[in-house]
Amino acid sequence: MDTTTVDTVRLNAVRKVYGKGGTSVMALAGVTLGFQRGSFTAVMGPSGSGKSTFLQCAAGLDRPTSGTVLLDGEDLAGYDETALTKMRRERIGFIFQAFNLLPALTVMQNITLPLKLARRRPNPARVAEVIDRVGLSERTGHRPAELSGGQQQRVAIARALVTGPAVVFADEPTGALDTRTAREVLHLMRESVRTLGQTIVMVTHDPVAASYADRAVFLADGRFVGDMYNPTAEVVAERMTRLGAWAGETQAQPATGGVF
Structure with missing residues (x-):
């Protein structure tokens, strides 16, 4: 089966190297992963595992050194910077930790800002x-x-x-949220997947947050080192403690992935 027809986002053998020569750093080392429509995925790993670079490449914010990133089956390498900006x-x-709302704008104005930037007329309904x-x-x-902080994050989600x-x-x-507010926000994200068929990819270090996905x-040393479905906070936390050992065991193996 051609998985690109069912993946909203797919990375194929994505490598990202910063710098050149002896000072170069490989942030992603051949990551292949697919994310199906209407799914909620948590991306986890220790500091330096490549989570941030993964998100930047997957979202078209940074271009991979090699490999491909597909959005609904379209290769982002074919987009110039203007087209990438429009696509994003x-x-x-x-959705960011810092909310990134414009303080001078109302809730309604903040929510509809992406439509205004895209020159799209808001659909009131x-x-x-x-x-x-x-x-x-x-x-x-x-x-x-x-x-409140929780309300600001709700604006960002909307x-x-x-x-x-x-x-x-x-x-x-x-x-940036307290425990109770964080759980309310995560439940809201979970509901948007269930009721709207939304696809969400969430980078987090928090096993409790991951349990909503x-x-x-899991990433370690720029490589995909495993995954689990219907994660619980306890099992995720235990898996995270072993990521260092996993990375050592898998460095000699080519990264594989897809729709799991």
């Missing part, structure tokens, strides 16, 4: 549905400073969903 605005959503799903219908006229993106990349989305994939 229209087909990729982003779609906007209202997204705002209702994140529980902010009574807050649309407020500015970020008038919201902003990521409003364009109906093919995939949402989340980078430590609960890192359908699948956890």
Whole structure:
């Protein structure tokens, strides 16, 4: 079966090397992974494992040294920088730890900003549905400073969903939140996958956050070293403690992956 027809995002043998010669650093060493439509995946690994580089390459924010990144079967290598920027605005959503809201704009203005940047007329029904799903219908006229941290992250989630993106990349989305608020945000992300068929790829170091995902994939030393479905916080935490040993055992093996 041709997996590129069912993967929203697919990386094939992606390598990313920074620098040249003796000072070069290989951040990704031939990673092959696929992410199916309507799935919620946590990407985990210790510091220096390549998580951030993985996200940047998968989202079209950085170009791999070799290998291919496919979005809905289209190779991003065929896009120039202008086309990549347009593609990210229209087909990729982003959620960050720091929220990245514009303080002078209201909740409604922050949420609809990606549509304005893409010169797309907002669909009032779609906007209202997204705002209702994140529980902010009574807050649309407020500015970020008038919201709690959890509410600000809900604005960021709505902003990521409003364009109906093919995939949402989340980078430590609960890192700045307290435990209870983090769980509410993770539940909201889980629900967007279940009810909207959204595809979410979340980089996290938190086993509890990973337990909300359908699948956890693990990176170590720039390599894919394994995954698990229906992860629990306890099993993920135990797996994370062994990543160093795994990396040593798998360095001699070519990285493999796909739709698991």
